[in-house]
Every structure is written in C-alpha cells, then in structure tokens.
Amino acid sequence: MISTKGRYALRVMIDLAEHEGETYVPLKDVAERQGISKKYLEIIVKELVSGGLLAGVRGKGGGYRLCRRPEEYNVGEILELTEGSMAAVACLDHNADACPRASICRTLPMWTEYDQLIHDFFHSKKLSEICHTNSAV
C-alpha cells in the first residue's frame, strides 16, 4: 500500500506543476491548498529536494519549484524516492538478503512479473498527465 508520504509527495509535485511561473511557491501555500500539515510536508519535500526533483530557495520570496517541466517527470521516480522501495514483496526488496529458496520458489516468478507490471505502470505515467495545466504534453 502506498503511504501518505508517497501520495503527499505526488500532490505537492502536481500543485507545483499547476502553479508554475509564479517563481518560487512557499510550502505554506501548498499545504493550505492541499489541506496537509505544513510541518509534515517539510519532511517529504526535503527528500524531493535532496533527490533532485525539486529546487528550494530560502528567505523572503523563497519557496519551492520544479526543476524540470511536468512532462519530464514520471510518477514512478517520485514514488520510489519517497516510499523508499516499491517492491511488492520482501524477497524482491533491493536490500533484502538473498532467499535460499529462490531457486525452487513457486511464487517468485509471479512476484517478479507483478513487480514489473507495477514498475511499468508508474514509470510510464507522466506528471503532466495527471495535473490540470495548460503547458501541454
């Protein structure tokens, strides 16, 4: 299940995409529009900045801004960054120790197939597709 972290991150990205051109958008505004605690968003947005998805500027007149155009983001990278891992199953997590049953496991092929399905779904979904902006595809 996708947690609030990933979902909120996505909503922040969309909000910023829909308010492009207004130079830097203070988090306060985003939080109010989205009805999410600003303090909680700070934690999430920090990760988006350090992950290179957003740019932040301090001080008066500061705030956050996308550092690419909306069509150059995909949902997958946003979720992977904030959720840590999108693995469907513990066995497929990147920092899981190798399962000794892997070679004989009846279920592993299905999980792998499922993982691929999810990956493809989110990585083919562009940010521009899910927000109401006029700067087209």
Added chain:
Amino acid sequence: MISTKGRYALRVMIDLAEHEGETYVPLKDVAERQGISKKYLEIIVKELVSGGLLAGVRGKGGGYRLCRRPEEYNVGEILELTEGSMAAVACLDHNADACPRASICRTLPMWTEYDQLIHDFFHSKKLSEICHTNSAV
C-alpha cells in the same frame, strides 16, 4: 507490499495442490516442507478454512485439503482473504470514510486505474498456473 500472511497462505495452497490425493495433509508436514513455523501457519490456515478455501479435519489422520481443484482457485481470492484488503491506497479501502477531496483529487483516477490493474492481474492468475502438479490445465 504483500505481507508474509498472504505469501505464506499462497505457499500453503500450492503445497496442498502439489500433494493432492494424499487425503488430508497435516500442517506439520507443510510447515516442514516450507520452512515456516507451524504455529504461525495455524493462524493463517484458520482463515483459509473459515473463508471456505480449505477443509480441515481434526484428530489422527487429519489435516488440510483443498476443497476445489487447483485450476478453480485464483491468486486474488487467496490474497484478498488473508491480506484483508488489496487496496493500493487508503482512499480506496472499502472501510475508509469518503474523502472530501475525491471529486477534485488529481491523483484518484490514477489510483483507481492502478487498483484495477492489480485486481485483474491476481484474479486472472490460477493456482494451477503456479504449482508443479500433473493434474493439468
């Protein structure tokens, strides 16, 4: 992420499918073959029985058995029963209170689409497809 409960449930079902005909299979045997604590499996298997996916018989010579043929089960029903909910997102959980933002939410359509994708994937996957048994299909 699919928890151990769902994954173990699936492995029990597969194990039983692969040992069909041996009348009732004691959980002890399944646990040993799968390398999972028998006590923990008891909890999981109880749900499979009360959900009508397995039949259990007590006493000496007892154990568990599938109550349909492997090709008549799909993975989706097994996971739904044991995982409780397969909803990808809290907003789509069956016992979540309606989100006030639902009508204006930019992300909801995507989550709904994702939910459908997952549902279809698991519900079209038959138990017989993922186990090594000779009783065909």
Added chain:
DNA sequence: TTGCTAACCTATCGTTTCAATTGGTTTCGT
C-alpha cells in the same frame, strides 16, 4: 540593523501493524 519570512534540521511521540510465540483446549482414530 532589525525584523520578517521561509527553508532547513533534529528529536520525539502515540498508535498501529507485523510476525510471530506461548500455552492451552477439543476432536478424532486406534
């Protein structure tokens, strides 16, 4: 210089979920 704004940083907290474990009771065949 002072004040304000806004990002940045660190710690903590209450609750829930996860993954079991413990210690039984009941039912059945022999």
Added chain:
DNA sequence: ACGAAACCAATTGAAACGATAGGTTAGCAA
C-alpha cells in the same frame, strides 16, 4: 487411555506510520 492433529486466545517485541514540537540558518526589505 493415548497420541496426533486441528482449533483457540492472548501476548509480545520490534518496526513502521503519521505526524508534532521546537528549534537554526539564510535571504530580503524597511
């Protein structure tokens, strides 16, 4: 009566979740 097996209830330790609290630092303007 005995043993094997399902059935049942409660607890536990650890981790994750979803925040909240209380700061510090950087930049702009009067």
